[in-house]
Amino acid sequence: MYRGYEAVIGLEIHAQLSTKSKIFSEDATAFDAGDNENLSLVSAGLPGALPVLNRKVVEFSIQAGLALGCEIRRKNTFARKNYFYPDLPKGYQISQYDEPICENGRVIIFVGGQEKTIRIIRAHMEEDAGKSTHFGEYTLVNYNRAGVPLLEIVSAPDLRTPEEAAEYAKTIRQILKYIGVCDGNLEEGSLRCDCNVSVRPVGTAELGTKVEIKNVNSFRFVEKAIEYEIERQVDALERKEKIIQETRLYDSDKNRTVPMRTKEDAQDYRYFPDPDLLPVIITDEMIKEIHLHLPELPSARKKRFIEHYGLPEYDAIMLTAEKEYADYFEATTKISSNPKSTANWMMTELTRELNQANIEVDKSPVSPAGLAGLLKLIDQGIISGKIAKTVFNDMWSTGKSAEEIIKDKNLTQISDRAAIEKIVDEILSQNSKSVLEYKSGRTKLLGFFVGAVMKATKGQASPDLVNQILLDKLKR
Amino acid sequence: MDLLRASIADIGQQLRKKQISSLEITQYFLQRIAAHNSKINAFVTSNDNAEREASDVDQKLARGELLGPLSGIPVGIKDMLCTKGIRTTAASHILKNFVPPYDATVVSRLKRSGAVILGKLNQDEFAMGSSNENSIFGATKNPWNLDFVPGGSSGGSAAAQASRLCAATIGTDTGGSIRQPASFCNVVGVKPTYGRVSRFGVIAYASSLDQAGPIASCVEDAALILEVISGFDQFDSTTSNQKVPEFSKNLNKNIKGLRIGLMKEYMMGGLHPDVEKTIALAVEDLKRMGCEIVEVSVPLTAQAVPMYYLIAASEASSNLSRYDGVKYGHRASFENLSKTSLEEFYMRTRGQGFGVEVKRRIMLGTYCLSSGYYDAYYKKACQVRRLMAEQFQNCFNSCDLILGPVSTAPAFRIGEKLSDPLSMYLNDVFTVSANLAGVPGLSIPYGISIDNLPIGIQLMANHFDEQKMLNVGYALQETSPMTWRIPNV
Numbered sequence: 001m002y003r004g005y006e007a008v009i010g011l012e013i014h015a016q017l018s019t020k021s022k023i024f025s026e027d028a029t030a031f032d033a034g035d036n037e038n039l040s041l042v043s044a045g046l047p048g049a050l051p052v053l054n055r056k057v058v059e060f061s062i063q064a065g066l067a068l069g070c071e072i073r074r075k076n077t078f079a080r081k082n083y084f085y086p087d088l089p090k091g092y093q094i095s096q097y098d099e100p101i102c103e104n105g106r107v108i109i110f111v112g113g114q115e116k117t118i119r120i121i122r123a124h125m126e127e128d129a130g131k132s133t134h135f136g137e138y139t140l141v142n143y144n145r146a147g148v149p150l151l152e153i154v155s156a157p158d159l160r161t162p163e164e165a166a167e168y169a170k171t172i173r174q175i176l177k178y179i180g181v182c183d184g185n186l187e188e189g190s191l192r193c194d195c196n197v198s199v200r201p202v203g204t205a206e207l208g209t210k211v212e213i214k215n216v217n218s219f220r221f222v223e224k225a226i227e228y229e230i231e232r233q234v235d236a237l238e239r240k241e242k243i244i245q246e247t248r249l250y251d252s253d254k255n256r257t258v259p260m261r262t263k264e265d266a267q268d269y270r271y272f273p274d275p276d277l278l279p280v281i282i283t284d285e286m287i288k289e290i291h292l293h294l295p296e297l298p299s300a301r302k303k304r305f306i307e308h309y310g311l312p313e314y315d316a317i318m319l320t321a322e323k324e325y326a327d328y329f330e331a332t333t334k335i336s337s338n339p340k341s342t343a344n345w346m347m348t349e350l351t352r353e354l355n356q357a358n359i360e361v362d363k364s365p366v367s368p369a370g371l372a373g374l375l376k377l378i379d380q381g382i383i384s385g386k387i388a389k390t391v392f393n394d395m396w397s398t399g400k401s402a403e404e405i406i407k408d409k410n411l412t413q414i415s416d417r418a419a420i421e422k423i424v425d426e427i428l429s430q431n432s433k434s435v436l437e438y439k440s441g442r443t444k445l446l447g448f449f450v451g452a453v454m455k456a457t458k459g460q461a462s463p464d465l466v467n468q469i470l471l472d473k474l475k476r
Numbered sequence: 477m478d479l480l481r482a483s484i485a486d487i488g489q490q491l492r493k494k495q496i497s498s499l500e501i502t503q504y505f506l507q508r509i510a511a512h513n514s515k516i517n518a519f520v521t522s523n524d525n526a527e528r529e530a531s532d533v534d535q536k537l538a539r540g541e542l543l544g545p546l547s548g549i550p551v552g553i554k555d556m557l558c559t560k561g562i563r564t565t566a567a568s569h570i571l572k573n574f575v576p577p578y579d580a581t582v583v584s585r586l587k588r589s590g591a592v593i594l595g596k597l598n599q600d601e602f603a604m605g606s607s608n609e610n611s612i613f614g615a616t617k618n619p620w621n622l623d624f625v626p627g628g629s630s631g632g633s634a635a636a637q638a639s640r641l642c643a644a645t646i647g648t649d650t651g652g653s654i655r656q657p658a659s660f661c662n663v664v665g666v667k668p669t670y671g672r673v674s675r676f677g678v679i680a681y682a683s684s685l686d687q688a689g690p691i692a693s694c695v696e697d698a699a700l701i702l703e704v705i706s707g708f709d710q711f712d713s714t715t716s717n718q719k720v721p722e723f724s725k726n727l728n729k730n731i732k733g734l735r736i737g738l739m740k741e742y743m744m745g746g747l748h749p750d751v752e753k754t755i756a757l758a759v760e761d762l763k764r765m766g767c768e769i770v771e772v773s774v775p776l777t778a779q780a781v782p783m784y785y786l787i788a789a790s791e792a793s794s795n796l797s798r799y800d801g802v803k804y805g806h807r808a809s810f811e812n813l814s815k816t817s818l819e820e821f822y823m824r825t826r827g828q829g830f831g832v833e834v835k836r837r838i839m840l841g842t843y844c845l846s847s848g849y850y851d852a853y854y855k856k857a858c859q860v861r862r863l864m865a866e867q868f869q870n871c872f873n874s875c876d877l878i879l880g881p882v883s884t885a886p887a888f889r890i891g892e893k894l895s896d897p898l899s900m901y902l903n904d905v906f907t908v909s910a911n912l913a914g915v916p917g918l919s920i921p922y923g924i925s926i927d928n929l930p931i932g933i934q935l936m937a938n939h940f941d942e943q944k945m946l947n948v949g950y951a952l953q954e955t956s957p958m959t960w961r962i963p964n965v
Binding site for chain 2: 041044045046047048049050051052053080082084085086089090091092137138141268270271272275276277278
């Protein structure tokens with residue numbers, strides 16, 4: 001709530017579908033190609049060039065639609081959206097207009113521990129435009145992106161706060177990444193958001209005038225841009241000003257939105273069915289087949305992690321946040337047979353190293369088998385948990401297995417009772433004053449003795465055994 | 477041999493018997509171009525490698541390599557089709573210096589079959605016109621009378637073929653652009669079923685109507701060329717995977733028992749008397765050959781021309797958006813480009829690049845697609861189009877082919893209709909329907925006017941029924957008084 005107003009927010013998310021080639025040509029979609037390298041005559045819009053639909057785009061869109069709980073349209077047509085801009089090679093964008101492939105879906109988001117259902121109005125296939133870069137007096141155009149397949153996902157105006165909007169965007173990204181149709185890479189522009197924002201007095205049902213914020217490319221900016229926009233609109237209303245229906249741009253450096261164009265100069269896109277493309281017929285069999293092979297979605301996986309592995313909800317949420325992460329967990333647990341310790345190690349040591357190195361879990365130098373091997377050594381009492389941490393660090397930097405490292409560095413835990421007893425005796429005799437204090441009731445000193453023994457054994461003594469022997473000897 | 481009156485099959489036979497070389501054939505037509513093209517203005521760009529390519533065919537022939545049915549056959553290509561390394565302009569200033577990096581599928585299929593491309597043929601700018609007067613290269617002349625138009629938009633193709641500047645040509649037909657000039661110039665033109673021939677590499681005018689096809693000396697040649705260029709193309713989603721018959725081998729003059737439909741709406745007056753006589757003659761000849769003449773009706777014919785201009789202009793307004801001076805083609809020169817607004821850049825470039833008729837159709841089409849007008853114009857036209865296609869289907873339930881005129885009158889004088897675009901548009905009444913319904917059409921020579929100008933007749937068939945249409949054309953070729961008549965140029 002903002003000074004008696006509430007915000008009404010809807011997002012349009014443009015997700016790049018991770019096909020190998022473009023939506024209407026054989027050009028590659030690779031992000032790192034040289035300028036205008038992925039440019040066939042179709043992408044360049046040469047005279048006589050014709051689009052031919054990439055079947056994969058339709059399959060990916062159906063997958064996304066099913067994952068977002070949408071109905072799938074059986075007869076799909078493409079339309080031309082006509083406008084002039086240098087980065088639009090044909091002078092029109094091929095898109096879907098009044099008959100999108102996906103409709104009437106929903107996703108569940110979690111904000112502040114609460115579940116909320118956000119409706120999805122539609123999702124449609126379209127091609128991306130190229131990229132203009134302005135250099136002071138001149139502009140260069142790179143058409144590599146021209147023809148890259150996009151799925152534009154339009155939410156209902158069900159979002160009420162910037163946090164909800166950001167969470168919704170994250171959830172969409174998570175789902176699309178899970179089913180493998182979008183790499184979700186925000187830096188490379190694989191996911192871009194347009195945010196529609198209006199405000200109205202709390203308790204009223206009528207919608208306020210809508211403002212669209214174009215092309216926001218991070219979740220943090222989605223939140224900040226909407227936050228700014230809500231405040232701006234409420235300020236204006238409090239000053240009795242009218243909100244103008246317009247499109248604005250978010251300036252992340254100055255954290256504000258600035259006007260781009262008003263509704264008056266809104267373009268007439270003159271949509272009409274593209275005569276170069278025949279209608280795409282989607283059969284029930286095709287949908288059934290795709291449904292059958294749809295990967296488990298994050299919400300279902302979370303539930304399964306709780307029920308099947310007995311994990312706390314918090315762990316389950318953390319571990320299923322990304323598909324690769326959850327895959328890593330299951331692969332490790334399969335070998336380690338210890339879900340909880342796998343979860344703990346992943347959420348602490350592994351995550352820390354991944355973050356520090358800034359790499360994805362599937363690129364981790366410590367493989368699921370490697371981590372499982374380490375956890376097994378702990379469970380078997382061969383090394384202590386503490387030693388295991390240094391072993392993990394060595395595994396990370398050398399790529400060796402835990403067993404190799406323990407062998408090389410002679411780190412096997414001392415479980416020889418006699419050996420430990422000898423060291424304990426030495427420690428106790430060196431600290432006779434502390435022994436007396438302990439016996440007079442300062443039992444807290446046990447930790448001090450344990451520490452000293454561990455230090456003397458370079459941490460290789462079995463902590464259980466040390467405790468046991470110390471307690472035994474101090475009792476006398 | 478008399479190359480002037482030889483069919484493609486005749487030439488091919490001589491070539492295989494080594495009585496003539498591919499190079500000699502090409503040189504023969506190059507000499508005819510050198511001698512006559514300046515009068516007719518049909519060829520606008522020549523293929524500088526034509527002789528070398530012809531020699532290549534000879535070498536292959538000498539090595540006994542497998543050669544296609546068009547080996548050594550010199551052909552001319554309408555400037556609407558992209559030819560790799562050969563300037564392709566659509567007769568427009570906006571593509572004045574455009575050299576495509578690729579061949580249209582039609583062109584690559586011709587080449588694969590052994591054809592030698594002689595050069596590019598004049599046309600109306602972006603195929604918009606019925607007289608070949610709207611061209612940056614100037615008007616093409618009718619070889620039967622240089623004061624008259626050859627028809628359009630494939631006027632260059634028809635004129636070049638009529639005056640035998642090449643052995644065969646390719647044209648494109650969006651609303652009659654193959655059939656009408658074929659009729660005006662006494663040659664054979666085929667507009668194939670929509671989807672029969674790939675549009676890949678054919679500069680788009682109106683995508684849902686455009687089809688490329690042959691303009692040739694005789695029905696046999698047209699059938700052979702059609703057979704070579706037809707068939708599914710992975711680069712054009714609108715091509716059909718229907719099997720392509722061997723049109724030329726299957727030609728059959730026995731047409732006894734076929735039902736020929738005479739369309740009521742086409743015979744309701746307003747025809748030039750010589751056109752009327754020509755149709756009557758064809759009807760008599762068909763009856764004599766054992767055909768049954770039945771009356772058929774497509775009541776929406778009256779709406780065909782407005783329907784065509786709404787749909788074609790709408791699609792054109794979008795298809796021509798890519799010519800913006802950014803990537804290729806003409807760009808206006810600016811004193812200070814970086815201080816020029818984008819709008820100014822587009823307006824000057826496109827303002828200079830397009831001719832009057834093209835601008836007229838872009839504006840008409842933009843208007844039809846605009847919000848508030850879309851439903852009343854473009855959408856309505858598409859709905860009526862579907863109804864008309866159904867009416868055609870009904871006709872083909874009661875007849876095999878529809879016979880009719882190609883044009884209301886023979887060729888008109890150059891300049892005569894330039895100031896009256898509407899009367900020019902109304903001339904297309906007999907040809908646009910085939911494009912709207914997607915059915916094939918054939919124009920063959922059948923008469924001559926009192927002014928010594930040729931008159932063709934049109935046959936239309938059901939979808940993918942070109943063979944039947946070609947067979948009747950083949951039979952009529954025997955009885956036509958105009959068969960193999962060549963103008964004195």
